[in-house]
Amino acid sequence: MHRHRVHGVPGDGHRGADILLRHPADHGTGVVAGLHAASLARRGRALCTVATALGLCGCTGDLSTLSPAGxxxxxxxxxxxxxxxxxxxxxxxxxxxxxxxxxxxxxxxxxxxxxxxxxxxxxxxxxxxxxxxxxxxxxxxRLLPRPGSGAYVVEAVPRQWHWTFRYPGGLRTDDVLHLPAGRPVDVRVVGTDVIHSFWVPRLGGKIDAIPGHVNVIRLQADQPGHYGGVCAEFCGTGHTTMAFAVQAHDAAAFGPALAAAAEGNTP
CATH class of the missing domain: 1.10.287 (Helix Hairpins)
Incomplete structure (x- = not known):
């Protein structure tokens, strides 16, 4: 017993034995704690990375106001x-x-x-x-339509729960708005049955369609492409399905594409 100095553990004069006996356990505990802290740090960094990526993903898409195209x-x-x-x-x-x-x-x-x-x-x-x-x-x-600017004029007519778009020359399309890219377009939103709201987030602001009124909003797509549009005002049980698409064409392809899309829809 004396040879292993166990009897000196409680005393102040034999702390070497105390350290000798407790050091392996303390060292192991410290290593485990260090590994646990490092693991938590890695997990925290991973969570921050995922959260940042998810947040940035919300800034893109057809309905993102932070991904402007006009x-x-x-x-x-x-x-x-x-x-x-x-x-x-x-x-x-x-x-x-x-x-x-x-x-x-x-x-x-x-x-x-x-x-x-x-x-x-x-x-x-x-x-x-x-x-x-x-x-x-x-x-x-900068968002207001200005007369005399050579803008192309389209009428948007919302009804529960779909959109009709009318173009010069009597052409008409349903739920798809066709635009010439690189040119300002004045959309005349015609109020019909209830209050709706016309909104193409990547091309401009939104404007209400109030029964008995015609409100005008200006859009412009810088490049040909596909953009999303929605009714941004609750208008009844079918509101969530009242979405529409916007297709912007280059100047040469716009006329033929509109004619093809409107075929069979003219009055």
Whole structure:
């Protein structure tokens, strides 16, 4: 017993034996804890990567406002990014003040409360919101249809629960809107039975179809392609199926493609 110095474990003078006896277990525990922490870190990074990828996937597709394919939609997306940036900057500033309050208690005790009320509660919001308002108004002006611009004119007629599109020359298509690419198009949305809303997210904003009224919105597709459109106003039990497609053609192919699509639909 004495040879293994077990009797000295409780004492202060024989801590070498205590370390000798406990070291393997402690070392193993530390290794396991280290491996567990590394595993958690890897899992956290993997989850962040997946979450970021999923978030970015939501920025694409036929109905994504953040994947613009025309000047009107690009203006809307720019306005969204500017407002997001402004909101993020204000949020970061507020979090910074909260962090200072915890890390440096009493740091601003000599600043009068009126300073925070006037500059933080009145001046800063007025400047930020005023700048955003001016930017939004200037951006919104680009979305308005302008007469005399040589725009191609189409009528969109919504009914529960489908869309009819009417073109010059008496041509008509159902649930597919054909557009010439690279040219402004004024869509006259004709109100019929109930309130609907015409929206092609990648090409422009949305506008309501109010019974008894005709509202006009301007779209433009920069490139030929396929784009999605929806009714963005609840209009009854069939609302979720009231979607339509937009097909943009190059200038040479637009006429023949429209004629082929409208064949059999002319009155």
């Amino acid at each position: 000047p009107a939609a690009a203006s809307t997306a720019l306005l969204w990014w500017v407002m997001l940036g402004g909101a993020a900057a204000i949020f970061a500033g507020v979090l910074g003040l909260v962090a200072l309050a915890f890390l440096r208690p009493g740091l601003g005790h000599d600043i009068a409360p009126r300073f925070w009320l006037v500059w933080g509660g009145l001046a800063l919001p007025a400047v930020v919101l005023g700048a955003l308002l001016v930017f939004a108004l200037l951006t919104g002006e």
